[in-house]
Amino acid sequence: MGLFLSTFINRVDKKGRVSVPAPFRAALAHESYQGVVLFPSYTQKALEGVGMAAMENMGARMDSQFAFFSDDHDELATVLFGESVQLNFDENGRIILPQNFIDFAGIDDQVAFVGLGQKFQIWTPKEFESRKNIARNSVTSKKVTLPKGVES
Amino acid sequence: MGLFLSTFINRVDKKGRVSVPAPFRAALAHESYQGVVLFPSYTQKALEGVGMAAMENMGARMDSQFAFFSDDHDELATVLFGESVQLNFDENGRIILPQNFIDFAGIDDQVAFVGLGQKFQIWTPKEFESRKNIARNSVTSKKVTLPKGVES
DNA sequence: TGGGATAGCATGGGAATCCATGGGAAGTCA
């Protein structure tokens, strides 16, 4: 299964359309639903994106983790699913960003697609520049490393 | 299988009719019964909605959890099945909200359809705004999260 | 190795379709 890698700057036209970078689309090519799911980040001024399979996965894990009518379930689902949107690719691989998402992230006429492995983020190019520096400094100063993992 | 995602505000006309958001209908398109099952939430001032398949699923789950003639079974069944109604789509994808449901949720002329993955809820837009904030705070403060691991 | 051809990709605009919404007519139950 494909990963979301590297950063791409694409243009947003006046209809709110953006081309999803071809490598990101390729990472989702095997999925039945051809599109992405976007939701606002809880901590940053950015949008988060995943494929539908990852979203269904979250749903399945929630069901196994919480009782179906529990408050925990409903609250988490409200935040997770209630604020997300399903956007399918048009035939040129574009999606249409909803206006409230554009406002939330402060998007003007360009966006940066940032690959984070299992998910990706959408930033304004400007915000992302400063974000990138912060992240780099934080990682080096805190000496964040990858935990040991099992080989597959 | 489709998930219920994002939030849609739709209008209720004076006959009590509401368009079910097209993406929600699409999530149920593969089911044999073209409609939804609604019942009042027993913790919140909202209506809960699922597809018929999910309803049958709950019935099956109840039977495996409780003895068939136990009080627990009957009480839950009374609330869940006794208070629920089956509403089919008209040719434009609308349902008609029963008057007692409208009263219960305090619905006026607009409702918010909130996708929660496997199910959805119907709120007045106003109530939902505060509900959304409560949910967001609760999730961040209680640190309710999904278990680690995001693979498919 | 250089230049032309080709294919993939990002971008733009216009047209057709879908969708939410409203009202009215026909049918049904008391």
Place this chain on the structure above:
DNA sequence: TGACTTCCCATGGATTCCCATGCTATCCCA
């Protein structure tokens, strides 16, 4: 017969589909 319900049609606006274009990177062949 009256009220309520269900079906059917109309409409405006938003969204999606479809076609066109330019750019760039790759490939092929001389």
